């Protein structure tokens with residue numbers, strides 16, 4: 001017996017030894033010591049592939065998608081041989097604990113830890129750390145894998161990472177220069193943080209507008225890990241940050257989630273203390289906005305955390321910081337490797353408890369609101385349904401006539417009549433806590449000092465009427481979809497105009513050279529009433545289109561776009577189809593400013609909107625080239641959010657004005673308005689805050705940050721009054737809920753059209769300081785000012801912000817195609 005044991009032990013040791021020898025270290029594989037060079041994305045992928053080839057019993061690599069620039073996205077499942085063999089049953093068993101998969105789970109005590117690296121492309125130490133972490137887990141820390149499945153995403157954002165790394169590699173001197181003024185510490189616009197379309201992927205988890213997020217969520221939802229870590233970097237002078245997070249915590253976060261954050265933090269502290277490394281916890285990084293890599297997993301039952309190392313896009317391979325220390329890539333990745341492994345360790349030690357507490361999270365029988373009921377435009381309902389499907393949140397249709405509860409539009413208790421087209425989302429479902437977070441009228445904020453916007457309630461974002469009900473509303477699952485009628489030969493065809501889907505249909509028609517009209521006034525024909533903005537496609541306008549009816553029918557079917565047929569140009573109520581109130585839509589040529597001065601996020605939102613959503617071409621003009629650009633080739637110039645002090649200098653400003661006077665159209669967004677406000681020839685004016693508040697010099701030093709919150713709006717929802725007789729507001733009702741993201745306030749235009757303005761300063765959702773709110777009374781949200789034959793369009797609120805405020809997008813489309821658009825033809 002003893003002999004057998006010895007043989008077994010020797011055998012085990014040899015086996016361990018041989019495995020350890022088979023795994024190449026990152027240093028051996030890369031040919032340089034890790035942290036002494038930046039590794040390009042393909043090298044990282046190759047290293048993970050090499051390790052997975054060496055020990056397939058313990059590392060399973062899965063390609064889960066591709067980026068916009070066609071870089072592969074991979075996950076590595078790292079565990080013991082036994083666990084890797086049973087990976088699928090471990091996954092299914094875990095899903096049974098959430099209720100997302102039917103069946104009763106068996107008792108297993110395998111912890112599931114998901115480590116996500118490099119979501120911000122230029123916070124680049126973490127992907128290097130991923131390679132070292134993989135190696136150390138499989139060599140020094142094999143014991144932890146006995147009861148832990150570690151899912152590693154070595155790089156969430158490969159396009160951003162390579163943008164940064166390739167730039168750094170081609171720029172840096174050798175040896176690296178620690179002087180922060182050196183080029184290698186000053187990346188050019190747009191930097192490497194964001195993805196291809198310049199979206200911040202760490203703001204996109206809940207809205208899932210980007211391909212990286214969409215593909216990741218598909219796998220994430222199949223696994224639902226117990227712990228999720230998002231590795232980041234911050235400024236070069238900061239100390240390491242890890243859990244527990246700062247207040248505010250969303251009220252949905254459980255005591256267990258709070259407690260375990262502290263346990264994890266204490267475990268990390270042990271290692272940091274031993275090395276004498278500085279760190280901080282409980283400050284700055286809160287848990288409220290649901291679209292982060294820490295909050296989203298938290299609201300899905302995990303312990304979701306952000307770890308922040310000093311570094312980021314400035315740091316390079318080494319930089320001298322304010323405390324006269326040289327911060328190196330080696331230090332940065334060593335810290336991230338330490339917290340990564342410490343996370344796996346504490347998970348392994350608490351695997352049983354993690355499993356039992358995780359299961360409890362999915363009991364959602366005690367939430368205050370039992371059902372959210374939404375009604376409105378069917379396209380908007382469908383696009384919300386698609387978002388819920390991405391998160392695997394279930395939804396049904398109303399099976400009742402009236403619902404009562406909190407009414408989102410009035411902000412009071414009330415009733416709403418519904419048909420079976422209304423959507424019902426119950427909270428007593430596995431993802432019920434996320435439902436609450438996304439739908440609740442006003443999230444409870446334990447502290448006004450937060451890192452991000454404080455309002456996002458989906459009924460407002462999608463422009464739907466809604467009721468939050470404290471009793472469960474009757475519902476059924478409706479599956480039938482009405483099929484579209486095939487078009488017959490007719491005088492013309494009319495499409496409604498209310499949604500982005502309608503706008504996509506117009507975009508397709510224009511690109512296939514259809515001539516399309518829109519009406520500025522309501523009219524009736526063939527027994528149907530058509531609202532302003534309705535599109536009219538007549539046979540007479542489109543004699544140049546071969547097989548007109550068949551071609552139109554194909555486009556309509558492809559877009560699932562219902563069209564009404566009209567058999568005469570003679571309307572029952574004016575205007576007739578040939579009236580001057582029914583105008584031909586010009587196939588607008590659109591230019592967008594990009595480069596230095598523009599906010600890369602705002603430019604990216606516009607780029608993504610036209611390319612991926614509206615599918616309509618734009619031309620990007622670099623701000624450096626504006627003075628040399630022939631604007632006469634364009635009808636519209638969009639100026640994204642940004643600061644244009646030097647771009648819109650005297651020469652360029654004169655150029656813009658001359659072009660607008662001769663028929664051009666400028667659409668200025670958010671802070672771009674600052675370049676026109678108060679300037680000669682513009683009626684746009686900033687509205688200053690009234691200084692009747694307590695003077696700042698009476699504020700105690702310790703309260704200075706809090707005091708300034710009086711004048712702050714951190715993303716709050718207001719109702720606005722809309723002049724929907726103006727073409728910019730076609731398709732909207734007489735009110736619109738806007739997400740106000742800052743305290744900027746502009747007076748109403750006295751020569752121009754105030755298309756949307758704040759008339760009532762009630763805060764429907766989110767945090768807004770009292771001084772800032774008072775200032776907002778009677779201020780502009782969207783407006784148009786004419787100059788000569790052209791127009792300046794002001795969008796105080798950026799309706800494309802993170803691309804999730806679905807109901808705001810049509811204002812931009814209207815501005816392009818409907819507002820003062822017959823001014824000139826190219």
Ligand SMILES: [Zn+2]
Nearest residue numbers: 120123232233
């Ligand atoms: Zn970051």
